[in-house]
Amino acid sequence: MKLPKGNLNQKSFQQRRSLERAGVDPKCIKEQIRVLGLDVVPTWWHESDTILKRCEEGLAILNRLAFCPVGREVRRALYRSRVMPLVTWGAWLRPLPARVVKQVSQLYRSLSRGHPMGSKPLRTILEGHHADSSFLSLHQSVQAAQRAHKFRRLRWRNSPSPAGWQHALVRGLSEYGWTPQRNWILQHPQEGQCNILHDGAAVLHKVRESWRCSLFAEFLSQKRRDSNLLRQQVGYDHMSCKVARCLYESSGNHGRAVLVGAALSSAVYCRIRKEPVPFHCSWCNQQEAADWDHLVWHCPAFAGSRPASMPQSSMASRMAWPPRSYSKRSAEKLLHHMAAVREQVMERLS
Numbered sequence: 001m002k003l004p005k006g007n008l009n010q011k012s013f014q015q016r017r018s019l020e021r022a023g024v025d026p027k028c029i030k031e032q033i034r035v036l037g038l039d040v041v042p043t044w045w046h047e048s049d050t051i052l053k054r055c056e057e058g059l060a061i062l063n064r065l066a067f068c069p070v071g072r073e074v075r076r077a078l079y080r081s082r083v084m085p086l087v088t089w090g091a092w093l094r095p096l097p098a099r100v101v102k103q104v105s106q107l108y109r110s111l112s113r114g115h116p117m118g119s120k121p122l123r124t125i126l127e128g129h130h131a132d133s134s135f136l137s138l139h140q141s142v143q144a145a146q147r148a149h150k151f152r153r154l155r156w157r158n159s160p161s162p163a164g165w166q167h168a169l170v171r172g173l174s175e176y177g178w179t180p181q182r183n184w185i186l187q188h189p190q191e192g193q194c195n196i197l198h199d200g201a202a203v204l205h206k207v208r209e210s211w212r213c214s215l216f217a218e219f220l221s222q223k224r225r226d227s228n229l230l231r232q233q234v235g236y237d238h239m240s241c242k243v244a245r246c247l248y249e250s251s252g253n254h255g256r257a258v259l260v261g262a263a264l265s266s267a268v269y270c271r272i273r274k275e276p277v278p279f280h281c282s283w284c285n286q287q288e289a290a291d292w293d294h295l296v297w298h299c300p301a302f303a304g305s306r307p308a309s310m311p312q313s314s315m316a317s318r319m320a321w322p323p324r325s326y327s328k329r330s331a332e333k334l335l336h337h338m339a340a341v342r343e344q345v346m347e348r349l350s
């Protein structure tokens with residue numbers, strides 16, 4: 001038997017004893033070995049040395065990027081092309097360590113100028129799945145399993161190995177609402193049933209949708225002013241989300257702030273500064289609280305950019321996630337208006 005780098009992988013103390021009795025040099029018996037860039041480890045909860053090293057390198061690049069004198073778009077592009085492939089490649093049979101996911105997320109938010117007052121799950125949706133290290137490693141895991149299945153059929157087992165594909169995929173996908181049915185067929189409340197090994201690109205699309213759906217539900221459950229307002233009124237709409245993602249990519253700082261829920265009214269800034277909120281709008285001098293609804297939809301001071309009618313959807317009227325009935329032009333006009341309100345509110349604060 002040909003042994004990679006002359007080392008043997010021990011799975012248990014008993015195996016180690018057996019190998020020693022068989023005359024194998026104890027120095028050659030390792031807890032984990034590396035084969036074609038992947039670490040073979042005894043159990044799924046063992047951290048892989050190679051993946052940890054890749055994560056360290058990725059975090060070092062992120063730290064250097066934070067001080068790089070380049071714009072936001074260049075930083076985002078470097079993050080996606082240099083850091084994410086390094087951190088996520090090979091993390092297929094076990095999740096990335098939670099502390100690495102947290103560090104990567106925090107550093108990325110800082111270098112991409114993510115709005116701290118915005119909703120983290122909404123920002124994660126809009127930044128895209130390529131920016132979420134935890135989900136991207138699962139996405140790559142599904143792709144790798146589909147490739148492996150084409151090469152050699154993967155069997156579905158009633159008692160799967162904790163270090164195998166079945167355990168990794170079922171465990172990872174269950175975080176996004178998928179439940180196993182039979183023979184690699186999983187069920188999702190919104191996406192329905194699919195065979196995760198056979199359906200190729202279609203299944204990857206469904207997995208990404210389930211990730212967005214799950215993040216949107218997380219946003220609605222947050223203890224935030226906008227989440228509390230919208231919880232009973234809206235649900236995840238993939239068409240609205242698709243247009244919102246396009247708008248996020250093409251809009252400036254204030255537009256992005258509106259889409260992630262970081263656009264605040266003059267009244268809220270009074271509360272943040274622990275000042276009494278006057279029942280008087282300083283923008284139009286009317287006896288109205290200068291809350292977001294008033295500024296965006298009723299205040300005469302912002303009438304110039306305001307669309308002719310207020311959208312029925314609360315997600316649209318508050319955060320500019322456009323309803324299905326909106327054309328691209330109407331969606332852009334709505335976001336442009338709300339971004340203009342946010343810009344003027346911020347200018348007055350500074």
Ligand SMILES: [Zn+2]
Binds near residue numbers: 295298300
């Ligand atoms: Zn007003």
